[in-house]
Amino acid sequence: MWKLLKIELFKIFKRPRTYIAFGAIAAIVFLFQIALWFDGKTYIGLILGNIDTSFDFSDQFKTRLLNGYFVCFAVLNILLIQMPLLVALIAGDAIAGEANMGTLRLSLTKPVGRTQYMMGKFFASSIYTVSLLLFLAILALLGSIALFGTNDLVIFRSISIHQMSRDDIFWRYIAAFGYAAVALTTVASLAFLLSVFADNSIGPIIATMSIVIVFTILSEMNIPLYDRTIKPYLFTTHMVAWKGFFYVRSNEEGATIKGSIENLPAILKSLSVLLIYIVLFVSSAIWIFRRKDILS
Amino acid sequence: MADIIVAKNLFKQFNEIKAVDDLSFSVPEGNIYGFLGQNGAGKSTSIRMLLTLISPTSGQIEIFGMDLQRHRKEILQRTGAIIERPDLYKYLTALENLRIFAVLSGIKVTQKQLMDQLEKVGLSDRASSKIKTYSQGMKQRLGIAIALIHQPQLIILDEPMNGLDPQGIADVRNLILRLSKEEKKTIMVSSHLLSEMELIADSMLIIDKGKKIVEGKMTDLFAPSETIVELKTNDVARAYEKIQKGDLRKYVVSRKGDSILFRIHRAKVPMLVKDLVQMNIEIISLSPKHSLENYFLSLTTENQHVEAFKDRII
Numbered sequence: 308m309w310k311l312l313k314i315e316l317f318k319i320f321k322r323p324r325t326y327i328a329f330g331a332i333a334a335i336v337f338l339f340q341i342a343l344w345f346d347g348k349t350y351i352g353l354i355l356g357n358i359d360t361s362f363d364f365s366d367q368f369k370t371r372l373l374n375g376y377f378v379c380f381a382v383l384n385i386l387l388i389q390m391p392l393l394v395a396l397i398a399g400d401a402i403a404g405e406a407n408m409g410t411l412r413l414s415l416t417k418p419v420g421r422t423q424y425m426m427g428k429f430f431a432s433s434i435y436t437v438s439l440l441l442f443l444a445i446l447a448l449l450g451s452i453a454l455f456g457t458n459d460l461v462i463f464r465s466i467s468i469h470q471m472s473r474d475d476i477f478w479r480y481i482a483a484f485g486y487a488a489v490a491l492t493t494v495a496s497l498a499f500l501l502s503v504f505a506d507n508s509i510g511p512i513i514a515t516m517s518i519v520i521v522f523t524i525l526s527e528m529n530i531p532l533y534d535r536t537i538k539p540y541l542f543t544t545h546m547v548a549w550k551g552f553f554y555v556r557s558n559e560e561g562a563t564i565k566g567s568i569e570n571l572p573a574i575l576k577s578l579s580v581l582l583i584y585i586v587l588f589v590s591s592a593i594w595i596f597r598r599k600d601i602l603s
Numbered sequence: 604m605a606d607i608i609v610a611k612n613l614f615k616q617f618n619e620i621k622a623v624d625d626l627s628f629s630v631p632e633g634n635i636y637g638f639l640g641q642n643g644a645g646k647s648t649s650i651r652m653l654l655t656l657i658s659p660t661s662g663q664i665e666i667f668g669m670d671l672q673r674h675r676k677e678i679l680q681r682t683g684a685i686i687e688r689p690d691l692y693k694y695l696t697a698l699e700n701l702r703i704f705a706v707l708s709g710i711k712v713t714q715k716q717l718m719d720q721l722e723k724v725g726l727s728d729r730a731s732s733k734i735k736t737y738s739q740g741m742k743q744r745l746g747i748a749i750a751l752i753h754q755p756q757l758i759i760l761d762e763p764m765n766g767l768d769p770q771g772i773a774d775v776r777n778l779i780l781r782l783s784k785e786e787k788k789t790i791m792v793s794s795h796l797l798s799e800m801e802l803i804a805d806s807m808l809i810i811d812k813g814k815k816i817v818e819g820k821m822t823d824l825f826a827p828s829e830t831i832v833e834l835k836t837n838d839v840a841r842a843y844e845k846i847q848k849g850d851l852r853k854y855v856v857s858r859k860g861d862s863i864l865f866r867i868h869r870a871k872v873p874m875l876v877k878d879l880v881q882m883n884i885e886i887i888s889l890s891p892k893h894s895l896e897n898y899f900l901s902l903t904t905e906n907q908h909v910e911a912f913k914d915r916i917i
Contacts, residue, residue, distance in 0.1 A: 417708050
């Protein structure tokens with residue numbers, strides 16, 4: 308199994324197309340950081356919007372708001388929606404790409420079990436996903452801290468404002484990146500499943516993105532009927548639960564409780580749903596692949 | 604001599620199409636076993652079933668005396684294969700490709716062993732070149748190096764001469780003969796290149812529309828005492844009608860275009876000439892056609908298929 312995983316990782320990281328995703332992430336993060344470096348106050352003004360008139364924030368507050376933690380949160384809000392495409396590029400290619408190249412039939416004439424082969428490919432796709440997130444974490448979190456420094460993090464929601472002290476934030480990012488890894492692995496496992504049906508990787512990549520887009524639109528729709536019937540079962544509904552690590556509880560005086568999470572059970576429930584989806588997608592992929600005639 | 608492969612009553616159906624239809628055959632140890640048939644005859648499907656790429660709809664396959672489904676891993680550890688084109692990872696070098704498939708074959712190899720293997724197929728000087736820079740012939744040689752890296756006892760080659768130039772075909776032919784004679788490997792080769800099979804095969808199987816037509820040793824199939832004789836005449840329809848009315852009809856194997864093929868004992872050829880003359884059949888030529896190609900033609904009854912097959916003969 309370890310040998311298969313090493314081979315798959317070797318193949319993934321030897322392909323030039325693998326680095327397109329890393330390049331895209333680096334470009335977006337750098338452009339965003341440069342924009343905030345030169346014109347951060349305008350961006351903060353846009354974020355505060357109507358709230359500013361109600362609370363009358365001081366200039367000092369606004370300056371403190373623009374720090375590395377805040378920039379990282381803004382980057383994640385933008386990028387974690389786009390990253391499924393980058394993940395699908397590799398996971399959707401896992402089996403379909405081999406079938407297209409003609410290497411699938413040669414590999415399966417070797418004394419390797421099909422289940423082992425699939426597990427090796429799935430774990431390699433997952434490691435790629437995690438490495439993309441690590442790369443994002445280094446650039447978005449450490450890069451932003453280096454550029455903008457650290458300070459308290461203020462998160463604005465439609466119903467509330469959450470403020471965390473600077474020594475109560477880093478662990479939240481670690482947890483959020485960990486959760487995002489599971490969320491993106493769910494997308495990877497969907498692309499992996501679709502890859503089993505195709506002899507060309509374009510099909511599974513487009514199909515994965517179409518499903519993610521349709522499900523995301525349904526998850527965002529404010530229709531009460533869907534809130535109870537459809538949304539709880541869509542994996543896209545649960546992919547954004549990483550934000551929950553930045554929603555804190557307050558005490559009776561209205562002060563933030565350090566180390567608190569507003570709704571940990573909801574995060575854990577969403578995490579469980581995503582894990583169930585991963586198991587379902589991967590086991591279906593293996594079940595189908597074990598019975599598949601290799602005609603490519 | 605024991606049989607290395609024993610296939611019994613293999614069926615494979617894709618929706619409404621029967622790709623392989625009650626096919627049984629056995630491959631003797633140490634033989635070069637030719638597997639012949641026109642395109643779409645079911646050769647590749649049969650070979651893919653032997654390599655577990657396709658599951659038979661029904662039937663049983665034993666290799667090395669073991670059931671293929673239950674002992675897949677043990678069997679594949681002792682088997683090397685090339686299926687159709689030797690498709691490899693184009694963005695990797697020859698050495699990297701060879702190393703990957705060596706690991707998948709379950710063996711530990713050193714850099715020197717890999718280079719030695721590339722040396723054997725004449726690719727050591729291009730070991731660090733990416734496959735996308737390789738010619739078809741070089742890819743085929745690398746494919747053979749990959750198939751042989753784990754020293755298999757059984758080698759299955761599906762159309763190994765496809766896309767090769769005459770020199771490439773000769774190289775593959777010599778390699779197959781060397782592996783058989785010097786290293787005592789059992790080799791199953793599918794091909795539509797009848798003339799090539801004639802040069803290398805010890806025994807053969809001919810299939811058509813998924814069914815076995817004939818199987819046996821080359822020496823038995825081409826009984827030295829018998830020959831195929833082709834009669835060319837001005838009016839083949841009339842001649843054929845006359846022949847069908849007499850005793851000569853038992854020697855007729857097929858009628859095609861302006862000729863009639865007979866399969867007859869060599870000693871009876873003068874009698875055949877005499878009888879044809881006596882029947883007032885105008886003979887333009889009467890020539891022996893003792894080759895695998897003609898043997899195949901004699902077994903195939905549908906001219907349309909024969910024509911399609913002949914188009915591919917080099």
